[in-house]
Amino acid sequence: MTSDPYSERVRALFAAPDHAGDLENPAARVQINDQGVRLALAAVMDGDIITGLRFRAWGCPHLLAAAEAFCRAYEGRPASALAAFGAAEIMRTLPVPREKLGRILVLEDAVRSLGQSARVSPDAGKDTD
């Protein structure tokens, strides 16, 4: 149906937000309230590698789907990769309607802040035995 505002991918991500939740002792955690949405991201690291990502979100289906898509894509990748994350790719691949760009930019800001925090303290929360 062409009038459906949600793509199959958005619907699938919205229906199964496997990464919604919290992490114990995350290496980095950010929260942004802006553009009428609230978003928190958390990461655990093993060295420079992101071994776990979780999100919390209060917002529209596109934001929730975008947050889930980000978490799925970036687990197992180095923290440095977060700096390259851009809203444009999410807007194109989900896709997200243009009028919601501001909300996806909130995700972009959160991801980049998460990357900076993770690089500052890559061992935070790591088991030190």
Place this chain on the structure above:
Amino acid sequence: MSSTGIVYLDYAATTPVDPRVVDVMTPLFGAEGDFGNPSSGHVAGRRAMAHVERAAGQLAALLGCRESELVWTSGATESDNLAIAGAARYRAHRGRHLITMPTEHKAVSDTFHALEKQGFDVSWLYPDASGVLDPADLGAAIRPDTQLVSIMHVNNETGVIQDIAALGAVCRERDVLFHVDAAQSVGKLPLDLTALPVDLLSTTAHKVYGPKGVGALYVADRPGCHVEPLIFGGGQQGGRRPGTLAVPLIAGFGAAAAIAMAEMEANRAHLQSLNDRLWQAIRDLDGLVRNGAESHTFPGILNVSIEDVEGESLLLALEPLCVATGSACNSKSQEPSSVLRALGCSDLLAQSAIRFSFGHPTSVAEVDLAAARYRAAVGRLRGIAGGLAA
């Protein structure tokens, strides 16, 4: 659940056409039927006109008015426009002050906004927190130059019922025309325009199991009550609304009106039981708010908001329920409902509002599924948000 896989709980937006109405309409389309132009003087035209006259009798019986007081339109939006703009212009030489409420349907409020741009002065009266307008507040707002008041009967978002008898009496006492948008109440609540102090009343077929594309405006046959036409053409309907009459649609409207009249009480009892059942099944949810006073609402509508839940995600999580986040005509808008804000609802709470609206085809099983789905959706979205929304 219907064979389409959806659970339709949006009867305030529109209703399916009753099969008995379809049976009345179908023969009027083809070459073998009474397809003539009802304005034609020949036999085919007269046969078509007979269907129009029959429908007028059926609708007039439902409304308690004379057939000659009805003007056929394309729907409630056109009826509202014709009533408000037509009456305001007709009486503009006597004064240019008009009164309405911000809780009206956009077909009304946007017409008033257009009139404001044309130099009319509009007063917007706010209801109390339950959604009801105090007739004393209306009386206080009427000025010597006031010519028209427009207040809807049943609110399309909340189901709140205005006391049109009391409000109309205030208008009648001050020689001010009183228009009522009754799109949500005709065929569902008793109306007797012979007794009610209402001058103009808008209605439509598709809210009452009739076809889309046809409505009517009641214009009381009394001195000073008249509407100037908004369109011009063939002079049909006394020039008030020219254009070839849509005979199959009008006949369908008439049939729907007759059915509604015969089955109104049974339908109302059914709607009340469904409304009560859904409310009882969800009312214990933390942070749930019922929009519109329970004691003053039409039972076909239940509007609720809930704290800490985002409305658009709630709507998607509720699928396959077909419900509304607000007026169906503006549900794609990201703006919180102006109706709920007028009731004092915060923007955050208003954006989570869901309107469940029931019809006579609605089953108990569908309502139970709706309750379960609503509870699950709220729990799931709160789980995703964690403490963020608090």
